[in-house]
Amino acid sequence: MSLKTAAQIRREFLEFFKAKEHLIVDSAPVVPKNDPSLLFTNAGMNQFKPIFLGEQDGLKDDGKIWKRAADTQRCIRVSGKHNDLEEVGHDTYHHTLFEMLGNWSFGDYFKEQAIEWAWELLVDEWGLDPDRLYATVFEGDESDGLPADDESARLWVEKTSISPDHVLKFDKKDNFWEMGETGPCGPCSEVHVDLRSDDERKKKPGAELVNMDDPRVMEIWNLVFIQFNRQNDGSLVKLPAQHVDTGMGFERICAVLQRKTSNYDTDVFQPIIQKIADLAGKTYGDDEETDIAMRVIADHIRAVSFSIMDGASPSNEGRGYVIRRILRRAIRYGWDRLDFKKPFMSKLVPVLADQFADVFPELDGQIEYIQNVILAEEKSFLNTLGQGIELFNSMIEGKKKLSGDDAFKLHDTYGFPIDLTELMAREKGVEVDTDRFSELMKEQKERARAAGKFTASEKSDLEWTVIKDAESEFVGYDDVKTNTSILA
Numbered sequence: 001m002s003l004k005t006a007a008q009i010r011r012e013f014l015e016f017f018k019a020k021e022h023l024i025v026d027s028a029p030v031v032p033k034n035d036p037s038l039l040f041t042n043a044g045m046n047q048f049k050p051i052f053l054g055e056q057d058g059l060k061d062d063g064k065i066w067k068r069a070a071d072t073q074r075c076i077r078v079s080g081k082h083n084d085l086e087e088v089g090h091d092t093y094h095h096t097l098f099e100m101l102g103n104w105s106f107g108d109y110f111k112e113q114a115i116e117w118a119w120e121l122l123v124d125e126w127g128l129d130p131d132r133l134y135a136t137v138f139e140g141d142e143s144d145g146l147p148a149d150d151e152s153a154r155l156w157v158e159k160t161s162i163s164p165d166h167v168l169k170f171d172k173k174d175n176f177w178e179m180g181e182t183g184p185c186g187p188c189s190e191v192h193v194d195l196r197s198d199d200e201r202k203k204k205p206g207a208e209l210v211n212m213d214d215p216r217v218m219e220i221w222n223l224v225f226i227q228f229n230r231q232n233d234g235s236l237v238k239l240p241a242q243h244v245d246t247g248m249g250f251e252r253i254c255a256v257l258q259r260k261t262s263n264y265d266t267d268v269f270q271p272i273i274q275k276i277a278d279l280a281g282k283t284y285g286d287d288e289e290t291d292i293a294m295r296v297i298a299d300h301i302r303a304v305s306f307s308i309m310d311g312a313s314p315s316n317e318g319r320g321y322v323i324r325r326i327l328r329r330a331i332r333y334g335w336d337r338l339d340f341k342k343p344f345m346s347k348l349v350p351v352l353a354d355q356f357a358d359v360f361p362e363l364d365g366q367i368e369y370i371q372n373v374i375l376a377e378e379k380s381f382l383n384t385l386g387q388g389i390e391l392f393n394s395m396i397e398g399k400k401k402l403s404g405d406d407a408f409k410l411h412d413t414y415g416f417p418i419d420l421t422e423l424m425a426r427e428k429g430v431e432v433d434t435d436r437f438s439e440l441m442k443e444q445k446e447r448a449r450a451a452g453k454f455t456a457s458e459k460s461d462l463e464w465t466v467i468k469d470a471e472s473e474f475v476g477y478d479d480v481k482t483n484t485s486i487l488a
């Protein structure tokens with residue numbers, strides 16, 4: 001049997017839920033509109049926030065209110081509560097930008113149906129081996145007044161063919177979801193898959209590796225049951241309408257179904273890695289150091305391109321600075337390990353546009369614009385990068401710690417974001433005095449303020465913040481953007 005392509009897997013997910021009467025909607029942009037509390041969309045549920053807050057009771061389409069929806073949401077996790085940047089390229093399954101496949105119930109079906117369907121899709125449709133699957137449930141937390149989710153534990157055993165000793169209990173760090181200090185929250189149940197060989201599995205049960213950051217026993221799907229409303233005094237009140245919010249890592253499920261041990265070996269990443277390898281005149285798989293660089297670049301070009309497509313651009317603050325940091329990080333990896341001394345990132349954009357033509361066609365229409373933005377940023381950083389690297393090397397010679405003043409100079413004169421300097425220092429086993437660096441940054445801001453220059457206010461990056469004002473009041477339904485192109 002031939003293996004499924006990524007496009008097929010995405011389509012099958014959506015078709016599965018469409019057949020179960022879900023409205024298939026478009027991904028929201030990665031740059032959230034009308035949500036100043038969030039730098040980047042970091043989960044599929046972000047765009048349905050008004051529903052979970054009870055301001056809206058479903059999605060309107062075709063004159064009908066839908067209580068079920070499914071989509072693939074592009075997400076970015078490089079800041080705030082979810083920051084996976086350091087893992088990217090070094091591990092095989094965390095990306096800065098990834099697609100989160102999701103199905104939702106807005107006060108409609110609940111735990112039983114969500115668990116049954118998740119199992120049906122993974123095992124009956126996609127043929128995953130039940131012996132390799134684990135489900136985790138919330139064990140409860142008395143000190144926080146949170147009850148154990150015994151109901152889900154029971155449903156996994158009763159409604160699926162999972163072996164009872166594959167249902168595991170974990171604490172609130174992994175199995176309880178809260179949007180913030182107050183508001184909708186609830187237990188979650190996650191599916192993990194053990195990709196090790198039969199021999200390895202005999203030696204050590206997969207149960208011991210779940211939630212242990214082992215890439216071979218990987219979390220693939222999170223089913224969140226939004227059940228309570230956390231009050232100001234910390235108590236929990238049962239919500240009048242209970243919701244299901246699920247998120248499955250698309251690149252991860254592609255790796256599983258394509259029998260790969262790394263997301264980068266799937267057809268989601270291979271075309272872009274091949275292009276990078278061609279440009280560098282190297283072969284992917286030859287050397288771990290150059291492989292890491294290729295993976296980082298393949299990952300980062302996606303985050304940067306989609307952010308620009310969705311309306312952000314590299315700058316010195318907020319979102320724009322996150323994009324600049326990611327881009328410069330990729331450029332440095334290219335310079336250092338693949339000998340890219342001239343712009344190369346912008347050349348990768350058409351490969352992406354090609355790949356995403358079906359699912360995010362917006363990319364295709366903006367190729368040239370995105371390339372120009374990236375090229376300008378590359379040119380400007382490449383002007384100072386070489387000198388900056390030389391200076392950095394001389395600064396750390398014979399030292400165990402880079403001074404805050406030196407880090408500031410690299411930042412101010414050579415455009416090195418502090419996390420890039422820290423990364424370079426780590427590679428050489430050197431520390432950075434970030435306290436002193438922060439002090440200098442603060443002083444610089446104060447000088448700018450005293451001189452009357454405008455500085456942007458700090459942005460929070462919680463899951464979201466509830467801002468109650470006249471503007472955010474619910475005034476009626478906007479039709480959602482439904483997505484028919486993927487299924488066409």
Ligand code: ATP
Nearest residue numbers: 077084093094095098219220221222247248249252
């Ligand atoms: P992990 O524990 O692996 O970091 P998570 O628990 O932080 O994942 P969730 O917030 O539960 O992730 O998100 C839902 C799903 O999205 C996860 O089960 C996973 O499959 C996927 N996912 C999360 N973060 C990433 C990422 N950085 N890159 C790729 N997929 C991700």
Ligand code: MG
Nearest residue numbers: 077082083084
């Ligand atoms: Mg995580």
Ligand code: MG
Nearest residue numbers: 174190211219
């Ligand atoms: Mg997790």
Ligand code: MG
Nearest residue numbers: 174190219222
């Ligand atoms: Mg999770």
